[in-house]
Amino acid sequence: MGGLLSELSNKLAERWLTLLVLPGALYLAVAAAGHTLGQSAALDVGRLAYAISDAARAPQVATVGGQVVLLAAILAGAAVTGLAAQSLGSVVERVALAAGWHAWPWPFGELAERHVARRQRRWDVARAEYEDLWLLERAPRPADRPMPRERHRVAYRCQRISVERPERPTWSGDRIHAIAVRLDRDAHVDLLILWPHLWLVLPEEIRGEIGRARAVLTRAAVLGGWALLYLPLAWWWWPAAPLAATLVGISARRLRTASDTYATLLEASVRLHMTDLADKLRLEEQPMGPPLGSAVMRRLSSPAPATEPAS
Structure with a gap:
């Protein structure tokens, strides 16, 4: 039990360091460089090196206690910045998929x-x-x-x-929506009703593949969140603008690829395993198609609430 908890804590620490601290520390470094150089000396590397050397000689960071406080402040600021990027990434994902536009x-x-x-x-x-x-x-x-x-x-x-x-x-939103359109056309099923039940009968390896594809989609959206954080830095340091634009392009490309992969896996899992769900529902064995889809939907759909007669 102790070994399991130790391994779990190591994985959590690794994910915390990779997803939050390192990107956040890079953002803080870029923000500090932009604040030091400004627009007039945006690419003056010598001035930046002199400012770093001057800050390293400050009495506040010359002691062990000052260095510990500085490191803790950097880690905390990097983590907060990473959380902000993830929050913005959820907004980017909602806009990219545009489910409720x-x-x-x-x-x-x-x-x-x-x-x-x-x-x-x-x-x-x-x-x-x-x-x-x-x-x-x-x-x-x-x-x-x-x-x-x-x-x-x-x-x-x-x-x-x-x-x-x-x-x-958006293209990504339409790619996800195309699954529901195709399955309704080809098999007469409602994906929103079908999917929670189908998920419970999918093999573990397929659920793992779908989960990893969904995580890739989320990370692509978080990259767009980082772009939104870098963009305001261009107000006092113009190199942040092309950096933000580069992140936007990479995020858009990854969102498109990830949504296509995720949608392909979802549709393939439905077409390959809906007969397994029908078997769990004790339905007559038949090939994938409108008869099977209609029978499954009749079994899964809740009846309309009965209306009480008027008194």
Whole structure:
């Protein structure tokens, strides 16, 4: 038992150091450098080195007690900064997935609605072009058929907009939403109702893979939270602006990749293991499809509350 607690405490300390302290300490170092150099001498490395040497000779840090207090202050400040980045990361994740964008306050909700309409128009045009090329490829005369690479190019352009017809203002949000759209279309199931029950029958290794994919998505959003923290530093130190912009680009790219991986795993787990859930529900064995999906949903859905007769 003692060994288990020791290993657990070591893992927690490692995660605390990796996720909070080290990125927070880097942020504090950048903030201190920006405060020391300012806009006029933003890249003056010699001035920064002189300021560090001068601070190291200060009487407050020359003693052991002063060094301990300084280290504790740095660790505490780094941890608080890391927690702030994680809080902002949760906001970035909510915006990136945009599950409840219809309830966004004005003017964000109106801007998101216009963006969704633009994405839908672009997707409709690309989809119509793809369907035309698909029909032309089946023309009776080979001379009338277009090159397959044209159809693949249009399909790629369509998927760059959204995997299914856009319903959210972001690609990542639409990628997650596409799971519900596809499963409702192909198997007549409601993912929100199905998923908690399916999770309980999934094998441990699959749940682990899904959990790790979800953690990658969260870390990508936290990187966007760090970008939001670095951006205000540009007010007195301009190199913080390109640093924040770089973090935004990396976070956006990772969010897109992570949401695609997470959505793929979710959809694959439903399609591969819904028959296992049906077996647990003692339903007649049948292949994945609308009959099975309808039977599972009838078993899982709660009946509508009975209304009392009027007296």
